[in-house]
Amino acid sequence: MHPMVKPALRRGWRDLNTVQFGMAPAHAMVLGPVDTATGSFLDLLDGTRGLPLLREEGRGMGLPDGHVDALVERLARSGLLDDATGGGPAADTLRAKKAVLDRLRSDLGALSLVAPAPGDALGHLAARRSLRVQVRGAGRVGVTLAALLAGSGVGRIEVRDLGRVEPWDVAPGGLPPDSIGERREEAARRAVRRAAPDRPPRPTADDEELGLSLVIIAPRDGLSVHAPDLTAAEPLIASGTPHLYAGVVEATGVVGPLVLPGDTGCAGCLDRSRADRDPTWPRLLAQWRSGTSRHVPACDLTVATGVAGLAAAHALAFLDGRPPSSTGARWEASAPELHWHAKPVWPHPDCPCGAMEKSKKGERAAEAEKPHETMAGQQPHAARLSGTWRAHV
Structure with a gap:
């Protein structure tokens, strides 16, 4: 291990023995007390030294035996320490591609x-x-x-669509003006290749068997954003493939829901819940879907770019193993206020996706595991963190 204080967090001293890592409250921490020698030693945690050398230099600075190991452990436990040699074989392979890793340095910091x-x-x-x-x-x-995901290091991005590029499909960071008239899939493939920091790994038979990590449904048609196509989602539900909706309908940006089949509300749940609340919903939907609209969609560039960025961030959070706030919810923002707000997509009892049954089982399990009340009628307190070494700003 080559310990390194995370360089993404800027450091500042609040007083002589209290150090703050980070500026933004979401990730900043205050640590203390820190004596002068330990404060100087923090500068050595830059990823260029292993623990044996750090122990030796610590002794030269007058730090007692065991102090370096205790400090490293505490910093690691607080989430402030990185390992310049960690991450496993795949990380070693990426380190060897310096130009590629340099393209991704900011993503790595985040x-x-x-x-x-x-x-x-x-x-x-x-x-x-x-x-x-x-x-x-x-x-x-x-x-x-798709270009944002490729630029963020996702190896294999496939874009599916029909037809040819129209002038109103063009967007900075997306399809360029010289792609007008070309097949959409081919033009999108080139845009993804331009954005990627490296050539994607060559697909193998095992990759195909593993299937898709995520499907993102980003229709050009505003109606398909507002009321997702249920038949298109059925194979995804049946195969258990996670999928995320994103798009713009009449100057309203939509991100979500991220559907985890059998666990969270899906497009079918959304449709049935709307019909429950508004009996005229099926009639309106049938009228909107009758015939093909020849109107250019109301999808202004800034809202579309904002939706693409937010949806890509939610997709990456999911792919990295952290369910985003769009899981079972739709985030929406309309011009001109552009205030993002979430609308839950609850599992519906009549939807065959199975999320409602899973939800009921979870509620029953939570009720069974509910801790007993104390004699005073209050829940027992969780154990408190000891000491002053970890505190969020």
């Missing part, structure tokens, strides 16, 4: 703030290279989103 254990950040970044994501829709949202 991952280090949410992946607490030493070496986890690079391990997650390296794992992205083996993932396979399919984006359904090659418009302003879909292609920009």
